[in-house]
Amino acid sequence: MKVLLATRNAGKLAELRRMLADGPVEVVGLADVPEFPEAPETGATFAENALAKARDAAAATGLPSVADDSGLAVDALNGMPGVLSARWCGRHGDDLANLELLLGQLGDVPDERRGAAFICAAALVVPGGPETVVHGEWSGRIVRAPRGTNGFGYDPIFVPDGEERTSAELGPEEKDAASHRGRAMRALLPHLHALT
Structure with missing residues (x-):
């Protein structure tokens, strides 16, 4: 059975494919289906954004659709960048600029006050069927300089x-087992398996 992961992010697609590799679910991405208009992420919460993306994808393709929205919540920034994580610098998807801006904003914050968490909401929308939203959280801290090459976004500073290693220094299996997205997707697995 095909399930659409409503993303163009190759890292997210690879993660979900690894998690479902042993089962009857075939995960396809947006590049594998005809293009459709994607609404901008305007929700105030990760759950609102994930649901909107999954609803659009399910309506456009007729496939059960999974979408997630995730980001970094930094204690010293009152939970920001939050839902703005991918466009914190003012441009969507400029990982390096987002990371550098965040490090600059935390420059004077002492190490003991650099707590943060990655948060993920994942939504599954079945055409004409149920909608499910689950959450995952991964707590940690922000370091002062990027380290590692496994991952994307804020991984090198989390x-x-x-x-003692950053998220970008962890291997794929280690990251899948612990990450916010891994936790949310694992919470979604029983709902995905129930479709088959």
Whole structure:
């Protein structure tokens, strides 16, 4: 059975494909289906954005559709960049500029006050059927300089609780097992398996 992951992000697609590799669900991405208009992310919460993306995808393709919205919530910035994480610098998807802006904003913040969490909401919308939203959170802290090449976004400056390595220094399996997206997608797995 095909499930559409409503993303063009190759990293997210690879993660979900790894998690579902042993089952009857075939994960396809937006590049695998005819193009359709995608509404901008205007929700005030991760859940609102994820649901909107999944609803658009399911309506346009007729496939059960999964979408997520995730971002980084930094304690010293009152939970920001939050839903604005991908466009924190003012341009969508400029990972390096977003990361550098965040590090600049935290420049004077002492190490003990650099707590943060990655947060993910994942939505599954079945055409004519149920809608499900689940959440995952990954707590840690922000380091002062990027380290590692495995990952994207803020991964090179985020050290998960109990770790000395950044998220970008973890291997794919380690990251899948612990990350906010991994936790949310695992919470969604029983709902995906129920479709088959």
